Amino acid sequence: MTPLERSNVPPRSWMRGGRTLYLVTGGAISAAIIAEAIRVGSERPVPLGGALAVVLLAVGSVMSLRFPHIGLLIASCAALTAGVFGWEPLVEWSCAVFLLFAVTLRRGRPILMAVSTAIPVLIGTLSSRELGDPIATTIGVVISIGAGAGIAFGLRSQTQYRFALEQRAEDAVATREVEAQRRVAEERLRIARDLHDVVGHEVAVVSMNIGVAEVVLPEDATQAREALRNARTGIRNVLNETQRILELLRTAEDHPGSAPTPGLTLIxxxxxxxxxxxxxVDADLRVDVDAEVSGSVGVTLYRVLQETLTNAHRYGRGSATVxxxxSPGRVHLEVRNAPHDDRRQSGSGLGLIGLRERISQAGGTVTIDGNSVVFVVSVELPTTDGLPT
Known part of the structure; x- marks a missing residue:
């Protein structure tokens, strides 16, 4: 799951790149509230509208740290209160715009935040007779609020995009070695299967023909019979060497610089x-890999788990259970993860198609079931497939 999928949660890179700007904005709001409180306190008698506006600004600013939308709405009502009670709401209007900027930078949702700020600020400024022409005041309110929300959302989007690029680079570095090992191992496995299927078959045919020749030879063909026995010995040597090559290709334990073939031991x-x-990942692995599961079945399970964990990482909520x-003659794998809330964040489905094909070729079965709460992939495979391990 990428950071762009979490549009309502501030990414970690925001803490690095936007914290200073957020703190500066908070400092400006605090300074404006203090200055407004001093100005209200200097009046005799103390104006009710000004006092209430200062209180609302202070309460809204503090609440916005925990409840951004509610805090912004309360601070915006400070301008409404000041205007209705005859106090000039210029400072309250400015603080509402700054707070709108800070909240949008942190939480997003610029349209919702801008509308909830504009309505009380506009009513308060139009109610005050201290700010002059209503049309100019309305234009000023709309432009300032639109600029505050728009600039904050633009900065937030840029930060999220940069964070997404950083995360993709980290993922690429983390999975590059695994991908290289996968490609090398698949090529070794393909060569091993070709040796087993093609070379093994041809050697078996040659051995059978040698046996036929030995049967039909005359009793006195001693020299020819000895040559056939030597040929049969050579065939056995070829089979032994081929078997060792197959074992080397499938395990690579004695081959320096080469990664072992994926299997249950590498899960x-x-x-x-x-x-x-x-x-x-919460894993529960209860399989005796040496006694129960052949190498090729282990490769299949490894690839299936790799595909399901990749899907859980890209399209889930960041956790999975494996x-x-x-059971007698069978091995089972089940992967569960919570899907992302946004249904649009999903893959092409080609990975699951390839997963079904791989399991079908190995003689197994797969069940894929999902809803808004949990996505489950259940796999069952035979423990052996007749290939040399």
Whole structure:
């Protein structure tokens, strides 16, 4: 899930790039409230409208730290109160615009914030006779409020965009090595399957023909029979060497600089790699990988888990639950995650199509079920597939 999907939550980069501006705005509002309080206190008698406006400004500014919309509305009503009671609401109007800027910078929603600020400020300024021409006053209110909300939202959008780029770069760095290992391992696995299916078949045909030749040879063909026995020995050596190559391609334990083929033994490392890029994963792994699951089935489970965790990271709320267990002749994998609230934030579905195809080729079954609360992928595979491990 990218930061742009969380439009109502201030991103972490805002704390780095916008905190100074936010604090400066807060300082300006505080200074204006203090100056207004001094001006009201210097009047004799103390004007009721001015006193109430100062109180509303102070209360609204403090409340905006915890409840931005409510606090902004209260501070905006300070201008309304001042104007209705005959006090010049120029400071209250200015403070409302500054507070609108700060709240929009922090929370977004510029239209909602601007409208909730404009209505009481406009009524208060038009009620006051101290601000001159009503048309000019109205234009000034609209322009100032629109500028405050628009500039804040523009800065916020720029910050979110920059944060999204930073997050994508971090994700790319974190997953680059995993992706490179995946490509190398898939190529090794393809070569191993070709050796097993093609070379193994051809060697078996040659061995069978040698056996036929031995049967039909005359009894006195001693030299020819000895040559066939030597050929059969060579065939066995080829089979042994091929088997060792297959084992090397599938494990790479004795090959310096090459990553092992993905499997159940590497699933904890895979889960940890997603934790490092921000996905919270609760894992329950209860499978005896050495005794129960063949190498190719382990590869399939690894790829399925990789795809589901990628989807949970991109399109979920930042957490997932992984369960893996075995039953007689079968191995099971279940991944649960909470989908994002915004239904528009979803993928193309091609990853799930590829996941179904991979599981079908391995002789397994998959169930994908989701609603607004939880998205579940349940996989069941046979523990062996007949390929050498």
């Amino acid at each position: 904890p490392d895979l889960i940890e790699s997603y934790r490092q890029i921000g996905l919270r 369960s893996c267990w075995s």
